[in-house]
Amino acid sequence: MIQITTLETRNLCESAKNGGCGECQTSCQSACKTSCGIANQNCENK
């Protein structure tokens, strides 16, 4: 049996539908201050 396990993830295409509220934090503010990453930020609408 060949194994393919699909994890539960937020569907990014679906997330386009509400247009983005802009309430989330700006990227490196309040934390690292020297590199940009947005993956670790919270969605204020979830």
Added chain:
Amino acid sequence: MIHPYKLNGYNIVLDVCSGSIHLVDEIAYDLIVGYEDTPRTELIAALAAKYADKTNPDELNEAYDQVTALKDAGKLFTPDNYEPMAGQLKAKTSGVIKALCLHVAHVCNLNCSYCFASQGKYHGDRAIMSFEVGKRALDFLVEHSGTRKNLEVDFFGGEPLMNFQVVKDLVAYARSIEQAAGKHFRFTLTTNGMLVDDEVIDFANRECHNVVLSLDGRKEIHDRFRVDYAGNGSWERIVPKFQRFVEARGGKGYYMRGTFTHANPDFLKDIQTMLDLGFTELSMEPVVCAPDDPSALTEADKPIVMQQYEELAKLMLERDREGRPFTFYHYMIDLTGGPCIYKRISGCGSGTEYMAVTPWGDLYPCHQFVGEEKFRLGDIWTGVTNHAIQDQFAACNVYAREECKSCWARLYCSGGCAANAYHATGKITGTYAYGCELFRKRMECALMLAAARQLKLEN
């Protein structure tokens, strides 16, 4: 576009544009990697030969159909249709500012040679922000925040506690106006710890949503750079204060934030030191400095750093198993939540929704541009007047950078740091290649970690 990779015993396939993640065995891995470029019969025959002792054409055909079904369901080989949306979020929120970095002190009581802010002075004169300037900055933020409720303010420097009275007065002022304005201020304090005392701890734990505490890890590493003006290391003085501070926070947010340099590409030892000291919310950042600076990371350091990132992820899983978990800022990924696609393609927000305010009230796109006169946007009394520069930042998104268009990690960094890009290439729409390589490694590790944790929860 997919990004297949192998890490820590997992074969991982990331579908870049849908965000789907598949954990697969080695046969499925080869099947997915060959799916788009090799005709079905040829691919099945090749894999049947390669894995003759493990599978057969019937199973391979079944798996092929499964991959096709995932593609049809939008979970594999999803095309990137997001580019037309790239400027929309910024356009919709144009003119709205939601966060300020208040440089309350362009002075510092440490003299760290690797400091991107040149010992807190940002290549300029020493200065302290007055209450009047800070108050006006808060009013400016409220006035320009539109319908945004949560407003974020960082007390930054230099060392902000060298101007603690103004910090306290500004928080009191903000609390006095936020209800009537329909806003909520979230404050962050970034400190080197030298002036932390019981009053600071009580204040920060009452008022600050987050505190960022600078500690580089091992004593000898920390004290190599983080010295006072007499050249004495600060580790012995700050560590007990930070321990009291964190204990008193009672679960409120903090980051123990270190910098690693050419002196410690083996930074996992520094993370281990932080853990041994009792800290669990950790961030460790590659140094930001000119390439000819002795502390700059070199090409020879890169493989060491990459390996450290992998070992860090493994350590986190090990500590999970032992019931002693810890957080690493760059490995925090919420697979089922996390930012929406608009956030992921819009860039970091510097110069548009986030700005830095100097002690004398000038506005800059972010704290890392302070002191670069040509990036001065305006001031807190008249607002943004340098629209040419602001327009450049408004146009700065993941599709503004040619290199990003073909990068699998683009929806995790949103195009990267404009300041790092500028310092590496002279353009804010450039890319800092070394930083990108480290970022991609961090994301591979973070995704592996998140996947392993989700699997463990399911089992």
